[in-house]
Amino acid sequence: MTQPTTIRRPPLAGAVGAGRALGGGLPPPAVLDLRGSVRRLARTLRPDRRLIAATAGCSVISVGLAVLGPRQLGKATDVIITGHIGGQLRPGVTKSAAIAHLRATGDGRVADVVSALPVVPGRGIDFSRLGAVLLVALLLYAGSAVFGIVQTRLTARVVQRVGFRLREEVEAKLSRLPLSYFDVQPRGDVLSRATNDMDNLTQTMQQTLSQLLTSILTIAGVVAVMFWVSWLLALVALTTVPLCLLGSARIGRRAQPHFVTQWATTGRLNGHIEETYAGHTVVRVFGLEEEARQTFDRHNRELRRVSFRAQLASGVIQPTMLFLANINFVLVAVSGGLFATAGMVTLGSVQAFIQYSRQLSQPITQVATMSNLLQSGIASAERIFQLLDTDEQPPDPDPAVRPAAVRGRIVFEDVSFRYTPDEPLIEHLSFTAEPGQTVAIVGPTGAGKTTLVNLLMRFYDLTGGRITVDGVDIATMTREDVRRGIGMVLQDTWLFRGTVADNIAYGAHDPAPERIERAAHAAHVDHFVRAMPDGYRTTLDAEGTNLSAGERQLVTIARAFLVQPSILILDEATSSVDTRTEVLIQRAMNTLRAGRTSFVIAHRLSTIRDADLILVMEAGRIVEQGTHERLCAAGGPYARLHAAQFTGAERGSG
Structure with a gap:
């Protein structure tokens, strides 16, 4: 007998039964379009442009007041120095006479200082004026702080609104992606993009959006005031700025590829952790704990290596900027002292320039240091946009038919149908299921049984032909309309964290407790639920570990009872229950299937004896169809499957 061709489906990224392939990951992506990502990120801010304008306004006012502060403190210094020098001079003489006297006595430098100040000989420190100057300085700094707080609040609101919209887009995108995407994409990497990368992006925006704007405004404001006070000292103070900008730009370009690789490696590590945790039982059964640990260690070492390179490449920015800032500070201090003694500027102006030197170097250092965060945030943004740009499943027809x-x-x-263009799976398959019939689908593994019902659910689109429901092509219906009338019980159970009642009611719209209990009775769930501490209010965890495998299967079957669908799909729905429970479930299923078109995928042929139509599939084709009696009498593939099962059962029992 010719062996049927094995049909290969795309490997599931989360499957652990892959044995030695456990923990394999995707290669790291190349650096994407940096400028394009920045422009696209800027477009996501457009809905909040009014808030952003208000934020910018607060930044301008806050920075403007902060920039005027050192100039005002310089005036206070000049008031003190002017009063101190004036008190040392002989009263009753003019300022010019006092200067001439100082030069005549050999105090030329003191004379130069006096000439640059509004000194009144014999008059000491004007404390009333000093108090007014200091009060204005206090108001300037207080106003700057108030507007800075408002700006921070507005920035937080903008960032959280952007993060909210992006999370909504990602969630909506995931619901529109075809199953083929999840067939080949590691689930851990998808989760990493939706959680880790999203958090990193919002945190980066929070830390850099307002700070970047404030730093740029501070640089512009400080430079303007410095030229206003003394253009000569301003030129001295700006000598190191080109070196700062050039150094930060070159270091940033080198850091960007490392951050992209860092977050891609994080996704691969998360993918390995997720699939190993989901299949920890299989890992232990096959004794692959050591290999799983080694795979984790390999990904972890790789993450440490690329993270170190990324942090090192960007971490040298701050010490470099601080070194250049200190050089700038020395230049300003020495030059300012020389200019002050020469009478070219006042000591208050020199003091203000020293403050401005620090005030200038700080935002330049911040901008350079923020490249660390920006590189990391943009790398995360690239991964999020890559997910958002993934090809979606074809849109539903408009207008749709039902x-x-x-x-x-x-x-x-x-x-x-075929998963890949060069590998046919199902070819020229035709059959009809009449209303109320039970259609059983049997065949060897890989024959295309589950694919058949997936096509009916429109999880995948056909390569050729069509499927109709009551005469309407499902391709002309919305996916929601196709699936609304179908109930499905899978071999792999899925429960979520919530009460037993919530898990049974999943898919139903606010069912009454009585309906939930009736469905539980029908599925033989009620007896073990009432034995639980809180009955139907008992909370199940996400894996349903406080239930046995058979009990989890019964809960999912109870869902189908509650929804009461017009079409029912059972994919090995009783595979996880014992023989006695299987008999009870079969009775319940007979009741549930009454008057409904049902598709039953089964390996145990004893469960489908009463099916109205049995389809026998091999290599994506229906090789036989008919009732149990007819197929057994025909002596074909079904009869051989039946004989093999029951002969094995008899031998096993004997």
């Missing part, structure tokens, strides 16, 4: 009433007549007309 059957007037779903009776359950399903027709497969010359259906063909």
Whole structure:
């Protein structure tokens, strides 16, 4: 007998049964379009442009007041020095006479200082004027702080609104992606993009958006005031700025690829952790704990290596900027002292320039240091945008068509399908399921049984042919309309963190507690639920570990009872229950299937004896169809499967 061709489906990224391939990851992506990502990120801020304008306004006012502060403190210094020198001079003489006397006695430098100040000989420190100057300085700094706080609050609101919208876009995108995307994409990497990268992006925006704007405004304001006070000292203070900008730009360009690799490696590590945790039982059964640990260590070492390079490449920015700032400070202090003794500027102006020197170097250092965060944040933004740009499943038709009433007549007309263009899976398959019939699908593993019902659910689109529900092509219906009338119980159970009642009611719209209990009774769930501490209010964890495998399967079957669908799909729904429970479930299923079109995928042929139509599939084709009795009498593939199962059962029991 010729062996049927094995049909290969795309490997599931989260599957752990891959044995030695456990923990494999995708290669790190190349650096994407940096400028394009920045422009796109800027476009996400457009809905909040009014808030951003208000934030910018607060920044301008806050920075403007802060920049005027040192100039005002310089005036206070001049008031003190002027009063101190004036008190040392002989009263009753003019300023010019006092200067001439100082030069005549050999105090030329003191004379130069006096000439630059509004000294009144014999008059000491004017404390009333000093108090007014200091009060203005206090108001300037207080106003700067108030507007800075408002700016921080507005920035937080903008960033959180952007993060909220991006999370909504990612969630909506994930719901529009085809199953083929999740078939090949590691789930841990998808989760990393939706959580880690999203958090990193919002934190980066929070820390850099306002600070970057404030730093740029501070640089512009300080430079303007410095030229206003003394253009000569301003030129001295700006000598190191080109070196700062050039150094930070070159270091930033070298750091960007490392941050992209860092976050890609984080995604691969998360993918390995997620799939290992989800399949920890399988890992232990096959004794692969050591290999799983080694794979984790390999990804972890790689993450440490690339993170070190990224942090090192960007971490040298701050000490470099501080070194250049200290050089700038020395230049300003020495030059200012020389200019002051020469009478070219006042000592208050020199003091203000020293403050401005620090005030200038600080935002330049901040901008350079923020490149660390910016590189990391943009790398995360690239990964998020890469997810958002993934090809989606084709849109639903508009306008869509729907059957007037779903009776359950399903027709497969010359259906063909393939996961990849060069590997045919289903070719020219046709059959009809009449309303109320139970259609069983059997065949060897890889024959295309589950794919058949996936096509009916429109999880994948056909390569050729069509499928109709009550005469309406499902390709002309919305996916929601196709799936609304279908109930599905899978071999792999899925429960979420919530009460037993919530898990049973999943998919139903606010069902009454009585309906939930009736569904639980029908699925033989009620007896073990009432034995639990809080009954139907008992909380299940996300994996349902406080239930056995059979009990988890029964809960998912109870969902189908509650929804009461027109079309029912059972994919090995009783595979995880014992023989006695299976008999009870079969009775319940007979009741549930009454008057409904049902598709049953089964390996145990004893569960489908009463099916109205049995489809036998091999290599994506229906090789036989008919009732149990007819197929057994025909002596074909079904009869051989049946004989093999029951002969094995008899041998096992004997």
